[in-house]
Amino acid sequence: MKRYTGLIENYRSRLPVSESTRIISLGEGNTPLIELHHIPRLIGKEVKIYVKFEGLNPTGSFKDRGMTMAVTKAVEAGSQAIICASTGNTSAAAAAYAVRAGIQAFVLIPEGKIALGKLAQTLMYGAKIIQINGNFDRGMALVKEVAEHAPVTIVNSINPYRLEGQKTAAFEIVDELGFAPDYHCLPVGNAGNITAYWKGYKEYFTGRVCANTPVMCGYQAAGAAPFALGEMVDNPETVATAIRIGHPQSWDLAWTAQKESGGWFDKFSDEQILAAQKMLSQFEGVFCEPASAASLAGALHDISTGKIPEGSIIVCTLTGNGIKDPEIAMQQCADAKPVTIDASLDAVKRAILDHI
Numbered sequence: 001m002k003r004y005t006g007l008i009e010n011y012r013s014r015l016p017v018s019e020s021t022r023i024i025s026l027g028e029g030n031t032p033l034i035e036l037h038h039i040p041r042l043i044g045k046e047v048k049i050y051v052k053f054e055g056l057n058p059t060g061s062f063k064d065r066g067m068t069m070a071v072t073k074a075v076e077a078g079s080q081a082i083i084c085a086s087t088g089n090t091s092a093a094a095a096a097y098a099v100r101a102g103i104q105a106f107v108l109i110p111e112g113k114i115a116l117g118k119l120a121q122t123l124m125y126g127a128k129i130i131q132i133n134g135n136f137d138r139g140m141a142l143v144k145e146v147a148e149h150a151p152v153t154i155v156n157s158i159n160p161y162r163l164e165g166q167k168t169a170a171f172e173i174v175d176e177l178g179f180a181p182d183y184h185c186l187p188v189g190n191a192g193n194i195t196a197y198w199k200g201y202k203e204y205f206t207g208r209v210c211a212n213t214p215v216m217c218g219y220q221a222a223g224a225a226p227f228a229l230g231e232m233v234d235n236p237e238t239v240a241t242a243i244r245i246g247h248p249q250s251w252d253l254a255w256t257a258q259k260e261s262g263g264w265f266d267k268f269s270d271e272q273i274l275a276a277q278k279m280l281s282q283f284e285g286v287f288c289e290p291a292s293a294a295s296l297a298g299a300l301h302d303i304s305t306g307k308i309p310e311g312s313i314i315v316c317t318l319t320g321n322g323i324k325d326p327e328i329a330m331q332q333c334a335d336a337k338p339v340t341i342d343a344s345l346d347a348v349k350r351a352i353l354d355h356i
């Protein structure tokens with residue numbers, strides 16, 4: 001039996017590590033690629049849709065892929081502390097990997113705009129949390145400034161090692177399918193992830209005769225859609241807090257990914273995103289967080305219009321776990337209150353028979 005010990009060990013030869021590098025890992029990566037069985041039938045289209053469920057990483061989001069690399073390299077360079085601005089998931093990942101490495105994590109978060117589960121995680125891991133009365137974009141600007149004056153390593157996706165780690169998700173997909181999908185759909189915030197996947201697909205096929213890379217489709221929330229609009233947004237708003245970003249850090253890189261792959265950006269309302277989140281849970285048994293569902297909302301839209309034609313093989317990345325945002329989940333199911341009955345056999349029997 002070969003024990004899985006994380007993505008750096010698994011893809012060592014394609015990552016910037018040496019024999020002597022001390023690897024900081026929590027066993028991240030190797031997440032399931034789940035084929036949707038019910039939704040394609042429901043929409044009446046001949047397509048194959050897979051979801052790459054990144055919510056099953058150690059801290060519940062794809063950020064762990066980048067963080068294992070970024071923290072490994074920070075420690076290798078002798079850093080004693082890391083810092084990030086975050087909408088929640090980066091802070092949880094930074095906090096966990098810092099503990100693993102035995103160094104300090106500082107995280108800047110927008111007060112009141114981070115999902116409950118992400119805040120709880122970050123507190124539990126013991127990071128130093130600094131809340132600001134400003135949004136992610138402001139936090140990011142402050143982090144860049146403070147890192148010039150204090151001995152801390154930035155672990156946001158402007159740290160190139162983050163993208164190195166994240167590109168391994170593309171490797172896993174091709175390894176598993178035996179080929180790249182026709183279309184790869186992702187939610188886009190700072191756009192580090194779409195950039196990393198594109199890098200991964202290109203690297204995978206470098207030097208091969210049969211280079212079939214996917215069309216990259218980036219989907220945003222309508223209230224936070226700088227790529228879809230073609231310009232920065234000053235006051236981004238969306239329930240999908242993980243992509244509530246108006247000034248993306250990987251602006252140029254993501255446009256390159258879009259152009260080189262022949263892809264596109266688009267935007268969808270919070271209602272469309274939440275509908276896709278609920279659909280995935282209730283028809284497929286896959287519970288992702290709201291931002292993640294933008295990938296499926298976009299794919300379903302583009303399949304319905306024919307922009308993604310029938311016969312296509314599509315992968316949607318589900319970036320984070322639904323359990324991270326219990327408040328949105330409860331709102332989504334407000335009309336499905338649990339019934340309360342007597343603790344008797346009769347009453348339980350009746351409750352069951354009512355539902356068959």
Ligand SMILES: *Cc1c(COP(=O)(O)O)cnc(C)c1O
Nearest residue numbers: 089189190191192193242319320
């Ligand atoms: C970080 C994050 C995103 C956005 O990823 P970018 O690389 O910033 O585009 C999307 N969904 C979730 C759940 C995230 O945590």
